[in-house]
Amino acid sequence: MINHLPKAELHIHIEGSLEPELMLTLAERNGLPAPFSSIQDAQAAYAFSDLQSFLDIYYKGAGVLITEQDFYDMTWAYLLRCRAEAVLHTEIFFDPQTHTERGIDISTVINGIDRALQDAKNQWGQSSHLILCFLRHLSSEAAMETLEQALPYKDKLIGVGLDSSEMGHPPSKFQAVFERAISEGLLTVAHAGEEGPADYIWQALDLLKVSRIDHGVRCIEDEQLMERLIAEQIPLTVCPQSNLKLCVVDDMSQHNILDLLNRGLLVTTNSDDPAYFGGYLNKNYDALVEHLNMTQEQAVQLARNSFTASFLSEQQKILFN
Numbered sequence: 001m002i003n004h005l006p007k008a009e010l011h012i013h014i015e016g017s018l019e020p021e022l023m024l025t026l027a028e029r030n031g032l033p034a035p036f037s038s039i040q041d042a043q044a045a046y047a048f049s050d051l052q053s054f055l056d057i058y059y060k061g062a063g064v065l066i067t068e069q070d071f072y073d074m075t076w077a078y079l080l081r082c083r084a085e086a087v088l089h090t091e092i093f094f095d096p097q098t099h100t101e102r103g104i105d106i107s108t109v110i111n112g113i114d115r116a117l118q119d120a121k122n123q124w125g126q127s128s129h130l131i132l133c134f135l136r137h138l139s140s141e142a143a144m145e146t147l148e149q150a151l152p153y154k155d156k157l158i159g160v161g162l163d164s165s166e167m168g169h170p171p172s173k174f175q176a177v178f179e180r181a182i183s184e185g186l187l188t189v190a191h192a193g194e195e196g197p198a199d200y201i202w203q204a205l206d207l208l209k210v211s212r213i214d215h216g217v218r219c220i221e222d223e224q225l226m227e228r229l230i231a232e233q234i235p236l237t238v239c240p241q242s243n244l245k246l247c248v249v250d251d252m253s254q255h256n257i258l259d260l261l262n263r264g265l266l267v268t269t270n271s272d273d274p275a276y277f278g279g280y281l282n283k284n285y286d287a288l289v290e291h292l293n294m295t296q297e298q299a300v301q302l303a304r305n306s307f308t309a310s311f312l313s314e315q316q317k318i319l320f321n
């Protein structure tokens with residue numbers, strides 16, 4: 001039943017959907033050394049101890065993406081998963097700096113991803129939005145430069161976000177960049193409270209004016225913050241399998257997502273980097289049933305929340321719900 005529930009996905013890094021098989025195909029197509037000698041080797045390397053240990057491998061994997069067609073093929077493979085898993089709407093993150101730092105033009109990245117989104121929309125009505133993420137381990141000047149490069153493609157973007165290494169890179173570092181993005185009519189989100197403290201969630205809300213918090217699971221450490229998130233119904237895009245694989249939780253049975261849901265927070269479930277964390281959106285719902293005894297009512301609530309928390313217009317939300 002849950003696998004057929006109409007859902008939205010609000011936290012998926014498109015580079016994190018690059019499966020080892022396609023990675024090896026693209027390396028060969030581009031005449032690059034393969035990041036791994038086999039699919040088995042890749043999967044064996046996907047044993048992470050924290051966020052940084054994952055990011056090191058994730059950025060290495062993304063190095064096989066060179067041409068517009070590469071970005072198209074990666075995005076297309078994810079969109080086929082959306083169709084198979086009743087993900088009627090998806091809001092996709094991409095990390096342009098991972099590519100522009102290697103000399104790839106931002107137009108190559110955006111046009112490749114966008115062409116796949118348009119084809120899926122035309123072929124089966126796939127609904128989607130695109131969110132540009134800044135890499136927070138890089139400077140705020142580099143983020144501002146990236147924003148400037150992206151502005152000619154503003155019509156293809158719904159908003160901007162913040163990802164990569166959280167500790168030591170607080171949201172406050174990017175306040176000016178987010179102000180500029182907002183002045184251009186873009187919405188804002190940010191990863192906060194995944195590994196970083198609850199204070200980073202406050203900063204994301206107050207300084208970056210975010211509409212949603214990505215992850216946010218550490219909000220539970222701050223009761224005043226919990227009360228604000230509930231009162232203002234600020235969505236959290238929680239990623240259970242990711243939190244398990246990156247050791248944010250020791251065991252899925254200890255995940256707090258259903259506690260947050262039961263307290264009245266607007267929580268959603270998402271896959272984050274499905275090629276690296278062992279599964280797409282339905283796998284995340286399944287894990288909650290298996291390890292947290294999630295009820296059908298709770299699953300339906302998470303699915304409903306995913307549309308409520310989306311950047312669809314109110315009219316579109318009515319059509320989907």
Ligand code: HPA
Nearest residue numbers: 013163164165191272273
């Ligand atoms: N956190 C931060 N940065 C990321 C993640 C994440 O979970 N996935 C891809 N980039």
Ligand code: ZN
Nearest residue numbers: 013163214272
């Ligand atoms: Zn993420």
